[in-house]
Amino acid sequence: MSAVIEIEGLRKTFRSLRSGRRVAVDGFDLLVEAGQVHGFLGPNGSGKTTTLRALLGLVRADSGRMTVLGEPSPELLPRVAGQVGAIVESPQFFGNFTGYRTLRLLARAGGVPVSRVDEVLELVGLHDRGDERVKGYSLGMKQRLAVASALLKDPRLLILDEPANGLDPAGIREMRDLMRSLAANGVTVLVSSHILGEIQLICDHVTIISRGRRVATGRVDEVLAGHDRHEFLVRVAEPERAVDLLHAAELTAVVDGGALVVSGVSDPTVVSRVLGEQGLWVGELTPLRPDLESVFLELTGAYEHSSVPRQVGDSSLPQGEAVIDLDRGVDA
Amino acid sequence: MNLVRAELERLSARRFVQLMVVLLVLAFAVTAATTLAGSHKPSVSELNSARQQATEARQSMEATFRECLARQGGALPTEDGGMYLPADCSEIDPVLQDRLPIAADFLPGVFTFAEQAQPLLYFLIAFLVLFGFLVGASYIGADLTSGGVVNLLLWRPRRVTVLAAKLGTLLGTVLVLALLASVAYLATFWVIGQAAGLPGRLDGDFWRSLGAVHGRGLVLVLLASALGFAIATLGRHTSAALGAFAAYAVVWELGARLVLEIVDARKSDLFMLSSHIGAWLNGGARFYDERLCAGGPGLNCDSFYTITWGSSLLVLLVLAGGLTAAAFAVFRRRDLI
Numbered sequence: 001m002s003a004v005i006e007i008e009g010l011r012k013t014f015r016s017l018r019s020g021r022r023v024a025v026d027g028f029d030l031l032v033e034a035g036q037v038h039g040f041l042g043p044n045g046s047g048k049t050t051t052l053r054a055l056l057g058l059v060r061a062d063s064g065r066m067t068v069l070g071e072p073s074p075e076l077l078p079r080v081a082g083q084v085g086a087i088v089e090s091p092q093f094f095g096n097f098t099g100y101r102t103l104r105l106l107a108r109a110g111g112v113p114v115s116r117v118d119e120v121l122e123l124v125g126l127h128d129r130g131d132e133r134v135k136g137y138s139l140g141m142k143q144r145l146a147v148a149s150a151l152l153k154d155p156r157l158l159i160l161d162e163p164a165n166g167l168d169p170a171g172i173r174e175m176r177d178l179m180r181s182l183a184a185n186g187v188t189v190l191v192s193s194h195i196l197g198e199i200q201l202i203c204d205h206v207t208i209i210s211r212g213r214r215v216a217t218g219r220v221d222e223v224l225a226g227h228d229r230h231e232f233l234v235r236v237a238e239p240e241r242a243v244d245l246l247h248a249a250e251l252t253a254v255v256d257g258g259a260l261v262v263s264g265v266s267d268p269t270v271v272s273r274v275l276g277e278q279g280l281w282v283g284e285l286t287p288l289r290p291d292l293e294s295v296f297l298e299l300t301g302a303y304e305h306s307s308v309p310r311q312v313g314d315s316s317l318p319q320g321e322a323v324i325d326l327d328r329g330v331d332a
Numbered sequence: 333m334n335l336v337r338a339e340l341e342r343l344s345a346r347r348f349v350q351l352m353v354v355l356l357v358l359a360f361a362v363t364a365a366t367t368l369a370g371s372h373k374p375s376v377s378e379l380n381s382a383r384q385q386a387t388e389a390r391q392s393m394e395a396t397f398r399e400c401l402a403r404q405g406g407a408l409p410t411e412d413g414g415m416y417l418p419a420d421c422s423e424i425d426p427v428l429q430d431r432l433p434i435a436a437d438f439l440p441g442v443f444t445f446a447e448q449a450q451p452l453l454y455f456l457i458a459f460l461v462l463f464g465f466l467v468g469a470s471y472i473g474a475d476l477t478s479g480g481v482v483n484l485l486l487w488r489p490r491r492v493t494v495l496a497a498k499l500g501t502l503l504g505t506v507l508v509l510a511l512l513a514s515v516a517y518l519a520t521f522w523v524i525g526q527a528a529g530l531p532g533r534l535d536g537d538f539w540r541s542l543g544a545v546h547g548r549g550l551v552l553v554l555l556a557s558a559l560g561f562a563i564a565t566l567g568r569h570t571s572a573a574l575g576a577f578a579a580y581a582v583v584w585e586l587g588a589r590l591v592l593e594i595v596d597a598r599k600s601d602l603f604m605l606s607s608h609i610g611a612w613l614n615g616g617a618r619f620y621d622e623r624l625c626a627g628g629p630g631l632n633c634d635s636f637y638t639i640t641w642g643s644s645l646l647v648l649l650v651l652a653g654g655l656t657a658a659a660f661a662v663f664r665r666r667d668l669i
């Protein structure tokens with residue numbers, strides 16, 4: 001499959017008189033291939049927006065190599081700009097214009113037929129509100145308008161920065177369906193978010209960023225599998241005795257509430273055999289699969305000091321080369 | 333071309349631009365209405381009396397001049413009946429005067445187009461210069477702060493093209509507006525002169541000089557627009573242009589002028605933008621500086637110095653052009669957040 005977005009070693013430092021140097025992106029890599037719906041996940045302040053801005057030529061990177069649809073960015077970005085629809089952070093629109101007029105202006109500036117405006121308004125569910133002024137829109141409606149503006153060009157690549165911001169649950173679902181149908185039509189989508197459940201539902205691939213560096217990347221199910229500690233939840237009549245029995249069988253088990261959590265189990269039948277042989281019948285044996293949330297919290301270290309309020313940008317760095325790259329891991 | 337059309341729509345939809353246009357029309361209407369109300373078509377007897385008064389005034393000037401010459405020649409005593417006579421009679425030579433009394437000077441309450449057109453045009457140009465500067469600054473300033481530029485750049489990731497389209501649209505719009513406004517303005521007052529006043533002497537000389545002021549005024553309006561646009565781009569805000577303007581006026585035109593006075597600098601007006609604006613508009617300007625003649629003004633020392641329109645145009649062009657070029661250079665590379 002061909003690469004639609006490639007980023008290698010992207011680095012960006014902001015310098016300001018007041019707060020000095022701030023490394024926003026610190027040697028970040030990203031690979032998005034054609035046809036993917038790729039999630040770009042990271043806590044607030046981890047550098048997602050800065051990465052997208054650098055990719056789209058809005059901020060100047062200190063170093064790193066980037067390509068969009070095969071063209072080096074930002075130098076030759078204009079060549080492919082007609083095929084890239086993007087929103088970066090919540091875009092601001094001119095409040096006095098109606099949604100329709102806003103899009104018509106953009107369509108005109110980009111040489112897109114004005115008839116396309118109605119189509120995209122329909123797509124994002126703003127068709128009936130297109131002739132209202134933007135300043136009267138709710139946050140979610142503005143977000144929809146932003147997505148509509150990104151779709152105007154009928155792009156091959158769609159880049160959305162936190163598109164779910166301000167959307168109600170129904171809106172999030174519609175956004176998800178929209179992205180799925182786009183992906184089904186061959187559009188490659190890169191969507192950033194700090195909302196894990198969303199990424200898990202929408203995306204097939206994910207890259208996790210923490211403090212400006214990549215901490216995991218790959219297919220969503222593989223990233224999850226990579227963090228599977230093979231834990232099972234076990235319910236039995238006498239949990240304390242069961243723990244002793246399992247320890248004797250050299251398994252790790254702890255009592256958690258009224259149930260047991262057994263870890264490091266490659267074959268769950270072992271658990272029921274060990275306990276059954278001693279007359280303890282297993283009432284429930286459930287695999288504890290990690291969800292993206294726990295992987296995310298683990299990778300970004302956003303979970304550790306739970307008694308202290310976590311500060312923005314206070315997540316962990318990847319240790320050395322310990323980046324989980326399942327795409328490559330599988331190949332090797 | 334598409335970009336310019338989109339920009340045109342954006343510019344004309346700006347509330348601030350609309351407000352300024354309304355203000356322009358309003359100021360225009362008020363001036364025209366008060367002029368109309370305060371003017372009447374002079375009757376034949378009024379005209380005759382005014383003509384006579386003008387003739388008498390010219391004759392009295394002649395008489396004074398002759399008297400002065402006579403005294404210089406020693407034909408008359410130096411002491412005379414309280415009439416002021418200068419040492420150098422050429423100062424009151426009627427032939428050397430800028431203008432001589434004409435009938436219009438003796439017609440109170442009568443608007444004379446030929447006499448008033450130029451000051452009226454200056455007023456309009458002053459308004460349009462302010463209009464251009466403020467609109468230029470707010471147009472790009474608001475777009476930079478609201479993220480409109482970023483939106484556009486996501487569409488057309490060519491910064492120089494996008495900024496140039498904006499500047500071009502601005503200058504084109506301001507030029508067309510200024511042309512329309514000045515034509516409508518002069519036409520209205522011309523009609524007032526015809527219908528409720530006097531047209532005055534509208535000969536080729538009059539139209540040529542009015543046209544020259546008009547042309548130079550339009551250039552000034554365009555330069556002011558580019559300047560406002562450039563400063564707001566450099567400072568990322570409309571207020572940067574306003575602040576720069578206020579700071580310049582206070583710190584330089586007032587403060588530095590004082591300092592230059594104190595340190596006895598010569599020809600301090602050369603360093604003031606206002607002198608150059610005046611020199612450009614009037615086709616040159618003369619300034620007085622007594623320090624130029626150490627031993628007091630004498631026969632072979634001139635306390636006046638001039639700024640020609642050419643040099644002042646150069647100063648204005650370098651300033652506006654330099655800042656615009658700097659704005660483009662900075663905008664090409666800067667981080668747009």
Ligand SMILES: Nc1ncnc2c1ncn2[C@@H]1O[C@H](COP(=O)(O)OP(=O)(O)O)[C@@H](O)[C@H]1O
Pocket residue numbers: 014015016022023024025042043044045046047048049050051313669
């Ligand atoms: N213009 C800027 N000036 C200074 N620091 C910035 C600027 N933009 C972003 N940053 C910093 O860079 C880091 C990453 O920000 P950002 O990319 O917006 O994160 P995210 O989008 O993942 O929430 C943050 O620490 C932020 O404070």
Ligand SMILES: [Mg+2]
Pocket residue numbers: 048049050089161162
């Ligand atoms: Mg962000």
